[in-house]
Amino acid sequence: MKAYVFPGQGSQYKGMGKGLFEQYGDMVQQADTVLGYSIAELCLDDPERKLG
Structure with missing residues (x-):
């Protein structure tokens, strides 16, 4: 079984990546x-402050 999970809106944060x-x-x-x-x-x- 495979599942693709997307976190949705609001999961972004400053410093990500x-x-x-x-x-x-x-x-x-x-x-x-x-x-x-x-x-x-x-x-x-x-x-x-575009990331929320």
């Missing part, structure tokens, strides 16, 4: 370019 951002810096820079904003800044600092 810090280790991944450090480990995959080149990919994070590419994502920032594509998105047009810093995904690391959003997840690590959340300056506009």
Whole structure:
């Protein structure tokens, strides 16, 4: 049996994914370019309190 579990809304938190951002810096820079904003800044600092 396989189960796909999604945490839903409200499970995001400031600092989420810090280790991944450090480990995959080149990919994070590419994502920032594509998105047009810093995904690391959003997840690590959340300056506009978008994560809840």
